Amino acid sequence: MNEEREKRAGLVVLAGRPNVGKSTLLNALVGEKVSIVTPKPQTTRHRIVGVLTRGHLQIGFVDTPGLHGGRSNALNRRINETTRASLDGVDLALMLVEADRWQPDDDAVLEAVRRSRLPVGLVINKIDRLARAELLLPFIEACSKRHAFDFFVPMSARREKQFDPLLKEIEPYVPPADEFLFPEDEFTDRSVKFLIEEAVREKFMLLLRDELPYSLSVTADNVEAGPERIVAHATVWVARDSHKAIVIGRGGATLKEAGQRARLELAARFDTPCELRLHVKLRRNWNESDSALRELGY
Ligand SMILES: Nc1nc2c(ncn2[C@@H]2O[C@H](COP(=O)(O)OP(=O)(O)O)[C@@H](O)[C@H]2O)c(=O)[nH]1
Ligand SMILES: [Mg+2]
Numbered sequence: 001m002n003e004e005r006e007k008r009a010g011l012v013v014l015a016g017r018p019n020v021g022k023s024t025l026l027n028a029l030v031g032e033k034v035s036i037v038t039p040k041p042q043t044t045r046h047r048i049v050g051v052l053t054r055g056h057l058q059i060g061f062v063d064t065p066g067l068h069g070g071r072s073n074a075l076n077r078r079i080n081e082t083t084r085a086s087l088d089g090v091d092l093a094l095m096l097v098e099a100d101r102w103q104p105d106d107d108a109v110l111e112a113v114r115r116s117r118l119p120v121g122l123v124i125n126k127i128d129r130l131a132r133a134e135l136l137l138p139f140i141e142a143c144s145k146r147h148a149f150d151f152f153v154p155m156s157a158r159r160e161k162q163f164d165p166l167l168k169e170i171e172p173y174v175p176p177a178d179e180f181l182f183p184e185d186e187f188t189d190r191s192v193k194f195l196i197e198e199a200v201r202e203k204f205m206l207l208l209r210d211e212l213p214y215s216l217s218v219t220a221d222n223v224e225a226g227p228e229r230i231v232a233h234a235t236v237w238v239a240r241d242s243h244k245a246i247v248i249g250r251g252g253a254t255l256k257e258a259g260q261r262a263r264l265e266l267a268a269r270f271d272t273p274c275e276l277r278l279h280v281k282l283r284r285n286w287n288e289s290d291s292a293l294r295e296l297g298y
Contacts, residue, residue, distance in 0.1 A: 005056040009177035011049070012059055012170060013086050015113050016096035017105035018042065018066040021125040025096065025157035026050045026063045029166075033269065034188040034195070035063045036202035042068065042214050043205060045079055045298065047086050049189040051182045057171060058180040060189070062086050067108050075214075075287040078298050087116040092173040095120050099127045099139060099154065102146070110147055119173055122149040123166070128156040192270070196220045196232050197297070199266055200278065203258040204236065204247065212246060215239035215287055217296045229273040230266065236280045237296060239287050247280050255280065 014022040018041035027033050030050035036043055048063040064086040065079045087093065093113050097106050113120050122143055130136060140152050151169045182189065197218045205213040215238065222233040236255075238244050248255045259278045267274040286292035 008174040010091035010174035013062040020096040124154040
Protein backbone atom coordinates (compact mmCIF):
# COMPACT_ATOMS: atom_id res chain seq x y z
CA MET A 1 0.00 0.00 0.00
CA ASN A 2 1.15 3.52 -0.79
CA GLU A 3 2.66 5.04 2.36
CA GLU A 4 2.09 8.57 1.05
CA ARG A 5 -1.68 8.24 1.13
CA GLU A 6 -3.54 10.32 3.66
CA LYS A 7 -4.10 8.50 6.92
CA ARG A 8 -7.54 7.36 7.90
CA ALA A 9 -8.44 6.30 11.41
CA GLY A 10 -11.73 5.47 13.05
CA LEU A 11 -13.84 3.21 15.19
CA VAL A 12 -16.27 0.59 13.96
CA VAL A 13 -18.64 -1.06 16.43
CA LEU A 14 -19.62 -4.70 16.07
CA ALA A 15 -23.28 -4.99 17.02
CA GLY A 16 -25.41 -8.10 17.16
CA ARG A 17 -27.24 -10.39 19.52
CA PRO A 18 -25.16 -12.79 21.63
CA ASN A 19 -23.58 -15.67 19.73
CA VAL A 20 -23.72 -14.30 16.17
CA GLY A 21 -19.92 -14.29 15.98
CA LYS A 22 -18.83 -10.74 16.86
CA SER A 23 -15.78 -11.77 18.90
CA THR A 24 -14.80 -14.39 16.32
CA LEU A 25 -14.87 -11.71 13.63
CA LEU A 26 -12.91 -9.27 15.78
CA ASN A 27 -10.14 -11.79 16.41
CA ALA A 28 -10.00 -12.79 12.75
CA LEU A 29 -9.76 -9.18 11.60
CA VAL A 30 -7.03 -8.34 14.06
CA GLY A 31 -5.23 -11.65 13.57
CA GLU A 32 -4.84 -12.11 17.35
CA LYS A 33 -7.12 -13.39 20.03
CA VAL A 34 -8.21 -10.26 21.83
CA SER A 35 -11.73 -11.35 22.71
CA ILE A 36 -12.76 -14.74 24.07
CA VAL A 37 -15.17 -17.00 22.19
CA THR A 38 -17.47 -19.77 23.42
CA PRO A 39 -20.80 -21.16 22.20
CA LYS A 40 -22.50 -19.47 25.17
CA PRO A 41 -24.10 -16.05 25.55
CA GLN A 42 -22.47 -13.63 27.98
CA THR A 43 -19.01 -14.73 26.88
CA THR A 44 -18.07 -11.11 26.18
CA ARG A 45 -18.87 -8.83 29.09
CA HIS A 46 -16.74 -5.77 28.31
CA ARG A 47 -16.14 -3.25 25.57
CA ILE A 48 -12.96 -4.44 23.91
CA VAL A 49 -11.20 -2.70 21.06
CA GLY A 50 -9.23 -4.74 18.52
CA VAL A 51 -6.95 -2.69 16.31
CA LEU A 52 -6.23 -3.30 12.65
CA THR A 53 -3.54 -1.18 11.00
CA ARG A 54 -2.92 -1.60 7.28
CA GLY A 55 -0.81 0.98 5.50
CA HIS A 56 -2.64 4.30 5.74
CA LEU A 57 -5.74 2.79 7.35
CA GLN A 58 -6.35 2.11 11.03
CA ILE A 59 -9.62 0.74 12.33
CA GLY A 60 -10.44 0.11 15.97
CA PHE A 61 -13.13 -2.54 16.01
CA VAL A 62 -15.23 -2.25 19.14
CA ASP A 63 -16.47 -5.62 20.37
CA THR A 64 -19.60 -5.46 22.48
CA PRO A 65 -21.30 -8.00 24.69
CA GLY A 66 -24.55 -7.71 22.73
CA LEU A 67 -27.92 -6.96 24.26
CA HIS A 68 -29.07 -9.55 26.76
CA GLY A 69 -32.69 -10.26 27.40
CA GLY A 70 -33.80 -12.74 29.98
CA ARG A 71 -33.25 -12.52 33.70
CA SER A 72 -32.28 -9.06 34.73
CA ASN A 73 -29.59 -9.01 37.42
CA ALA A 74 -27.07 -6.26 38.01
CA LEU A 75 -24.53 -7.93 35.72
CA ASN A 76 -26.95 -8.23 32.81
CA ARG A 77 -28.02 -4.63 33.22
CA ARG A 78 -24.38 -3.53 33.25
CA ILE A 79 -23.67 -5.58 30.14
CA ASN A 80 -26.58 -3.96 28.30
CA GLU A 81 -25.40 -0.49 29.35
CA THR A 82 -21.92 -1.28 28.07
CA THR A 83 -23.35 -2.39 24.75
CA ARG A 84 -25.53 0.69 24.31
CA ALA A 85 -22.69 3.04 25.27
CA SER A 86 -20.42 1.35 22.72
CA LEU A 87 -22.43 2.93 19.94
CA ASP A 88 -21.31 6.41 20.99
CA GLY A 89 -18.46 8.13 19.24
CA VAL A 90 -17.94 5.55 16.51
CA ASP A 91 -17.96 6.08 12.75
CA LEU A 92 -19.84 3.02 11.55
CA ALA A 93 -21.84 0.12 12.93
CA LEU A 94 -21.44 -3.38 11.58
CA MET A 95 -24.48 -5.36 12.51
CA LEU A 96 -24.01 -9.12 12.47
CA VAL A 97 -26.76 -11.64 11.88
CA GLU A 98 -26.69 -15.37 11.23
CA ALA A 99 -27.23 -16.34 7.63
CA ASP A 100 -30.01 -18.81 8.17
CA ARG A 101 -32.61 -16.68 9.87
CA TRP A 102 -33.50 -13.31 11.29
CA GLN A 103 -34.45 -13.74 14.94
CA PRO A 104 -36.56 -11.62 17.28
CA ASP A 105 -33.45 -10.57 19.22
CA ASP A 106 -32.01 -9.16 15.99
CA ASP A 107 -34.87 -6.67 15.96
CA ALA A 108 -33.77 -5.26 19.33
CA VAL A 109 -30.24 -4.79 18.02
CA LEU A 110 -31.48 -3.13 14.83
CA GLU A 111 -33.60 -0.80 16.93
CA ALA A 112 -30.58 0.27 19.03
CA VAL A 113 -28.44 0.71 15.94
CA ARG A 114 -31.16 2.77 14.23
CA ARG A 115 -31.44 5.06 17.22
CA SER A 116 -27.69 5.69 17.05
CA ARG A 117 -28.17 7.17 13.54
CA LEU A 118 -24.88 5.62 12.48
CA PRO A 119 -24.39 4.23 9.01
CA VAL A 120 -24.91 0.46 9.27
CA GLY A 121 -23.41 -2.33 7.22
CA LEU A 122 -24.93 -5.78 7.60
CA VAL A 123 -22.55 -8.71 7.98
CA ILE A 124 -24.34 -11.94 7.20
CA ASN A 125 -22.23 -14.39 9.17
CA LYS A 126 -21.96 -18.19 9.34
CA ILE A 127 -22.73 -18.71 5.66
CA ASP A 128 -20.88 -22.02 6.04
CA ARG A 129 -23.99 -23.24 7.83
CA LEU A 130 -26.41 -22.40 5.04
CA ALA A 131 -28.06 -25.56 3.77
CA ARG A 132 -28.00 -24.23 0.18
CA ALA A 133 -26.12 -21.29 -1.30
CA GLU A 134 -29.28 -20.18 -3.16
CA LEU A 135 -30.82 -19.20 0.17
CA LEU A 136 -28.44 -16.27 0.54
CA LEU A 137 -29.91 -13.83 -1.97
CA PRO A 138 -33.50 -14.09 -0.73
CA PHE A 139 -32.18 -13.60 2.82
CA ILE A 140 -30.30 -10.43 1.82
CA GLU A 141 -33.44 -9.20 0.10
CA ALA A 142 -35.53 -9.85 3.21
CA CYS A 143 -32.97 -7.98 5.35
CA SER A 144 -32.95 -5.00 3.02
CA LYS A 145 -36.71 -4.64 3.61
CA ARG A 146 -36.12 -4.33 7.35
CA HIS A 147 -33.65 -1.47 7.05
CA ALA A 148 -31.84 0.51 4.38
CA PHE A 149 -28.45 -1.00 5.25
CA ASP A 150 -25.51 0.84 3.71
CA PHE A 151 -23.93 -2.39 2.50
CA PHE A 152 -24.10 -6.17 2.85
CA VAL A 153 -21.18 -8.57 3.32
CA PRO A 154 -21.88 -12.30 3.55
CA MET A 155 -19.07 -14.28 5.20
CA SER A 156 -17.95 -16.94 7.59
CA ALA A 157 -15.98 -15.24 10.34
CA ARG A 158 -14.69 -18.62 11.44
CA ARG A 159 -13.30 -19.63 8.04
CA GLU A 160 -12.43 -16.39 6.33
CA LYS A 161 -8.72 -15.63 6.10
CA GLN A 162 -8.93 -12.52 4.06
CA PHE A 163 -11.14 -9.58 4.74
CA ASP A 164 -10.54 -7.29 1.78
CA PRO A 165 -14.17 -7.18 0.61
CA LEU A 166 -15.30 -6.13 4.09
CA LEU A 167 -12.49 -3.60 4.55
CA LYS A 168 -13.25 -2.07 1.17
CA GLU A 169 -16.83 -1.45 2.26
CA ILE A 170 -15.73 -0.01 5.59
CA GLU A 171 -12.96 2.32 4.39
CA PRO A 172 -15.16 5.14 3.03
CA TYR A 173 -16.70 5.55 6.48
CA VAL A 174 -13.34 5.94 8.22
CA PRO A 175 -12.46 9.64 8.42
CA PRO A 176 -9.13 11.16 7.37
CA ALA A 177 -6.85 11.71 10.37
CA ASP A 178 -3.55 13.39 11.15
CA GLU A 179 -2.60 10.65 13.57
CA PHE A 180 -3.62 7.07 14.23
CA LEU A 181 -5.70 6.42 17.35
CA PHE A 182 -3.51 3.53 18.57
CA PRO A 183 0.17 2.68 18.24
CA GLU A 184 0.71 0.79 14.97
CA ASP A 185 2.02 -2.36 16.62
CA GLU A 186 -0.85 -2.67 19.08
CA PHE A 187 -3.67 -5.18 18.68
CA THR A 188 -5.91 -4.12 21.52
CA ASP A 189 -6.60 -1.43 24.08
CA ARG A 190 -6.69 -4.10 26.77
CA SER A 191 -3.90 -4.97 29.22
CA VAL A 192 -2.07 -8.25 29.73
CA LYS A 193 -3.89 -8.49 33.06
CA PHE A 194 -7.27 -8.33 31.31
CA LEU A 195 -6.23 -10.89 28.69
CA ILE A 196 -5.19 -13.30 31.47
CA GLU A 197 -8.50 -12.87 33.28
CA GLU A 198 -10.44 -13.47 30.13
CA ALA A 199 -8.40 -16.53 29.08
CA VAL A 200 -9.08 -18.11 32.46
CA ARG A 201 -12.79 -17.26 32.33
CA GLU A 202 -13.08 -18.69 28.83
CA LYS A 203 -11.64 -22.03 29.90
CA PHE A 204 -14.10 -22.33 32.77
CA MET A 205 -16.98 -21.33 30.52
CA LEU A 206 -16.02 -24.12 28.15
CA LEU A 207 -15.61 -26.70 30.92
CA LEU A 208 -18.67 -25.90 33.02
CA ARG A 209 -22.32 -26.40 32.17
CA ASP A 210 -25.66 -24.85 32.98
CA GLU A 211 -25.91 -21.71 35.06
CA LEU A 212 -22.39 -21.69 36.37
CA PRO A 213 -20.54 -19.91 33.59
CA TYR A 214 -22.77 -16.88 34.08
CA SER A 215 -21.96 -16.50 37.75
CA LEU A 216 -18.18 -16.74 37.46
CA SER A 217 -15.80 -13.87 37.29
CA VAL A 218 -12.02 -13.79 37.25
CA THR A 219 -9.58 -11.20 38.54
CA ALA A 220 -5.83 -11.38 38.11
CA ASP A 221 -4.53 -9.93 41.33
CA ASN A 222 -0.86 -10.09 40.85
CA VAL A 223 0.70 -10.10 37.43
CA GLU A 224 4.40 -10.03 36.67
CA ALA A 225 4.78 -9.87 32.93
CA GLY A 226 8.47 -9.88 32.13
CA PRO A 227 10.28 -10.78 28.92
CA GLU A 228 11.40 -14.13 30.45
CA ARG A 229 8.07 -15.29 31.81
CA ILE A 230 4.66 -14.31 33.03
CA VAL A 231 3.61 -15.11 36.58
CA ALA A 232 0.04 -14.44 37.61
CA HIS A 233 -2.21 -15.14 40.57
CA ALA A 234 -5.84 -15.16 39.59
CA THR A 235 -9.00 -15.48 41.64
CA VAL A 236 -12.09 -17.20 40.31
CA TRP A 237 -15.09 -15.61 41.99
CA VAL A 238 -18.23 -17.66 42.52
CA ALA A 239 -21.62 -16.29 43.57
CA ARG A 240 -22.81 -19.21 45.67
CA ASP A 241 -21.36 -21.59 48.21
CA SER A 242 -22.33 -24.66 46.21
CA HIS A 243 -20.47 -23.40 43.14
CA LYS A 244 -17.10 -23.55 44.79
CA ALA A 245 -16.87 -27.33 44.77
CA ILE A 246 -18.02 -27.48 41.13
CA VAL A 247 -15.40 -25.01 39.97
CA ILE A 248 -12.68 -26.90 41.83
CA GLY A 249 -13.92 -30.30 40.59
CA ARG A 250 -13.23 -33.75 41.97
CA GLY A 251 -9.78 -33.74 43.52
CA GLY A 252 -9.19 -30.31 41.97
CA ALA A 253 -9.53 -31.69 38.44
CA THR A 254 -11.57 -28.84 36.89
CA LEU A 255 -9.41 -26.12 38.39
CA LYS A 256 -6.31 -27.89 37.16
CA GLU A 257 -7.66 -28.47 33.66
CA ALA A 258 -8.83 -24.88 33.20
CA GLY A 259 -5.56 -23.53 34.56
CA GLN A 260 -3.54 -25.79 32.27
CA ARG A 261 -5.47 -24.77 29.16
CA ALA A 262 -5.26 -21.08 29.99
CA ARG A 263 -1.58 -21.32 30.76
CA LEU A 264 -0.76 -23.01 27.44
CA GLU A 265 -2.79 -20.51 25.48
CA LEU A 266 -1.21 -17.52 27.20
CA ALA A 267 2.30 -18.94 26.81
CA ALA A 268 1.75 -19.34 23.07
CA ARG A 269 0.07 -15.98 22.80
CA PHE A 270 2.85 -14.04 24.54
CA ASP A 271 5.57 -16.37 23.38
CA THR A 272 6.94 -16.79 26.88
CA PRO A 273 6.52 -19.38 29.66
CA CYS A 274 3.54 -18.66 31.85
CA GLU A 275 2.85 -19.61 35.45
CA LEU A 276 -0.70 -19.34 36.69
CA ARG A 277 -1.89 -19.83 40.25
CA LEU A 278 -5.65 -20.03 40.57
CA HIS A 279 -7.71 -19.56 43.71
CA VAL A 280 -11.45 -19.92 44.09
CA LYS A 281 -13.31 -17.50 46.33
CA LEU A 282 -16.90 -16.92 47.28
CA ARG A 283 -18.44 -13.49 46.96
CA ARG A 284 -22.08 -14.19 47.60
CA ASN A 285 -24.36 -12.88 44.80
CA TRP A 286 -21.64 -10.70 43.31
CA ASN A 287 -23.63 -10.58 40.07
CA GLU A 288 -26.56 -8.93 41.88
CA SER A 289 -24.54 -6.13 43.46
CA ASP A 290 -23.35 -2.91 41.84
CA SER A 291 -20.48 -2.41 44.27
CA ALA A 292 -19.23 -5.98 43.76
CA LEU A 293 -19.42 -5.49 39.99
CA ARG A 294 -17.23 -2.42 40.26
CA GLU A 295 -14.67 -4.25 42.35
CA LEU A 296 -14.59 -7.13 39.90
CA GLY A 297 -13.89 -4.82 36.98
CA TYR A 298 -17.29 -4.23 35.36
N1 LIG B 1 -20.28 -22.24 11.87
C1 LIG B 1 -19.82 -21.04 12.23
N2 LIG B 1 -19.70 -20.74 13.54
C2 LIG B 1 -19.24 -19.53 13.88
C3 LIG B 1 -18.87 -18.56 12.91
N3 LIG B 1 -18.46 -17.44 13.56
C4 LIG B 1 -18.58 -17.72 14.89
N4 LIG B 1 -19.04 -18.97 15.10
C5 LIG B 1 -19.29 -19.65 16.38
O1 LIG B 1 -20.38 -19.04 17.05
C6 LIG B 1 -20.18 -19.10 18.47
C7 LIG B 1 -20.29 -17.70 19.07
O2 LIG B 1 -19.20 -16.93 18.62
P1 LIG B 1 -18.75 -15.59 19.36
O3 LIG B 1 -17.72 -14.96 18.50
O4 LIG B 1 -18.41 -15.86 20.79
O5 LIG B 1 -20.13 -14.76 19.29
P2 LIG B 1 -20.49 -13.34 19.98
O6 LIG B 1 -21.30 -13.68 21.18
O7 LIG B 1 -21.30 -12.61 18.96
O8 LIG B 1 -19.20 -12.66 20.30
C8 LIG B 1 -18.81 -19.72 18.70
O9 LIG B 1 -19.00 -21.08 18.98
C9 LIG B 1 -18.13 -19.52 17.35
O10 LIG B 1 -17.13 -20.48 17.10
C10 LIG B 1 -18.98 -18.90 11.52
O11 LIG B 1 -18.68 -18.13 10.60
N5 LIG B 1 -19.46 -20.15 11.25
MG1 LIG C 1 -18.49 -11.98 22.10
